[in-house]
Amino acid sequence: MVTLTHAPARPGPSSKVGARLAELRAYLEDEVDGASLGLFRVGLGLTLVVAAARFFVHGWVTKYYVEPTWFFPYEGLSFVRPLPYPGMLVLYAAIGILGLALAYGAHHRGVGGAAFVVFSYAHFCDKTNYLNHYYFISLVLLLVTLAPIGRGARGFAPNRVPRLWLWLFRFQLACVYLGGGLAKLRPDWLLHAQPLGIWLSSHAGMPVLGPLFARKWVAFAMSWAGAAYDLSIPFLLLARPTRKVAYALVVVFHVLTAMLFQIGLFPYVMMFGSLLFLDPSYPRRLPWVQGLSAPEAAGPRRGKPLPTALYAFVLGYVALQVTVPLRHLAYPGNGLWTENAFRFSWHVMLMEKNGSLELTVVDPATGRRFGVEPHDYLTPQQAKQMSTQPDMIIAFAHMVRDDFARRGVPGARVYATTSEVSLNGRAPEPLVEPTVDLAEVEDGLGPYTFLRPAPTSRPLY
Known part of the structure; x- marks a missing residue:
């Protein structure tokens, strides 16, 4: 009798994927x-305190929220408007208080959620005030609200957290670096060393380093080094052999940018945020931290299963953080000129853009023409930002159209008589087609059709 035996079935591709x-x-x-992560929460809370204090010390609450009579809301967020005076003063005081509470860490989810709402509300009141690091702070406040990183039983930090949360925060920081690095792979940055050439030359009078900053090759070297830094630093920080040297580079890079460029809290946020790429137990080895936290737990250990809903959130969050910064690739033309999808894309320090705008309003019933200066409606800061950003120009044109309608000129036509813009040291060129009725142009997700072609000349500097 012949006995037939069957070899055990080999696992198919689906079972291998499932196992992985x-x-x-x-x-x-x-x-x-x-x-x-606990120390990051402390640093984030103290950042909120400093940010709120800066708004009070410099009078920015009044400058950005009280003095303007017109604002530029974000699409879909037109209901987010500054609170009546003294509401915004109270709101920024709340940001500072919530920052202190978040740093302490008790009830961190409720505190973090409130800080996320209040800080994001302040940030999204007006496009004029958009800053990449404020957007970053809003994002990590959301993550802090969801992550189990509140105060532990015996110190400022929890004893253990699921590894997923550490990697999610690292991923968010990597998005800032890699998004900024990819955005620098442009002719202006790599082939013309702009806008660094303009900015560095303004420091030519600085002691010791000033003469170097006046040399063009230094601008080229720093431009290429900056792109290489952004594209490599997350990986160098993660690799144990290069970690210490990489963090030293982080400190040198951000201290230098803080000294040379007026970019607010961004360098400091990135310096303390980049510490998350180090070994997660590093704070317990700091002399000033010992005694504040629970004893170090040796090595990772098996955790409880995390809910499927959390994985769904993480996948959705990761997908958004990858696609939103890259959406500018779907638009034609020079993105520095059109600024399609420029915000929320980690386009940091990419351009020096100056412009001037004058509108002409035409009464369709009589043909009468009215000249409009931005300063008739806007603060100097708003006028400066609006004059070079196409979506804000459209919003301003609609603002003027609606104002004229209230004054008895319905259906007014609005034209950009003058819209001269200088991009990265080039001679000024018209940004807006002067024959297009801006009152009829609707801002949407598509490419702008009311703009003049981007300049192709070389920078003058």
């Missing part, structure tokens, strides 16, 4: 030291 996903899920659910 199970391994990945187990890896992400393993619990690691929560000290670095």
Whole structure:
């Protein structure tokens, strides 16, 4: 009798994928030291305190929210408007108080959620005030609200957290670096060393380093080095052999940018945020931290299964943080000129853009023409930002159209008589087609059709 035997079935592709996903899920659910995320929460809270204090000290609450009579809301967020005086003063005081509470860490989810809402509300009141690091702060406040990184039983940090949360914060920081690096791969940055050439030459009188900053090759070297830094630093920080040198580069890079360029809190936010790429237990080895936290737990350990809903959120969040910064690639033309999809894309320090705008309003019933200066409606800061940003120009034209309608000129036509813009040291050129009735142009997701072609000349500097 012949006995037939069957070899065990080989696992198919689907079973291999399932096994790999199970391994990945187990890896992400393993619990690691929560000290670095706890210290990040403390730093984020103190950043809110400093940010709020700066608005009071410099009078920015009044300058940005009280003095303007017109604002530029974000699409879909027209209901977000500054609170009547003294509401915004109270709101910024709340930001500072919530920052202190977040740094302490008790009830961090409620505190973080309130800070996320209040800070984001202040940031999204007016496009004029958009800053990349304010957007970053809003994002990480959302993550802090969801992550289990509140105050531990015996210190400022939780003893352990699922590894998933550490990687999600690292991912968000990497998006800032990599998005900024990819955005620098442009002719102006790499082939003309602009706008660094303009900015560095303004520091030619600085002691010791000033003469170097006046040399063109230094601008080229710093431009290429900046792009290389952004594109490589997350990986250098993650690799154990290069970690210490990489963090030293982080400090040197951001201290230098803080000294040379007026970019607010961004360098400091990135310096303390980049510490998350280090070993998660590093704070427990700092002399000033010892005694504040629970004893270090050795190595990762198996954690509890995380809910499927959390994985769905993480996948959606990651997808948005990848696609939103890259959406500018779907638009034709020079993005520095059109600024299609420029915000929320980590386009940091990419351009020096100056412009002037004058509108002409035409009464369709009588043909009478009225000249309009931006300063008739806007503060100097608003006028400066609006004159070079196409979506804000459209919003301003609609603002003027509606104002004339209230004054008895319905259906007014609005034209950009003058719209001279200088991009990265080039001679000024018209930005807007002067024959287009801006009152009829609707801002949307498509490419702008009312703009003149981007300049192709070389920068003058």
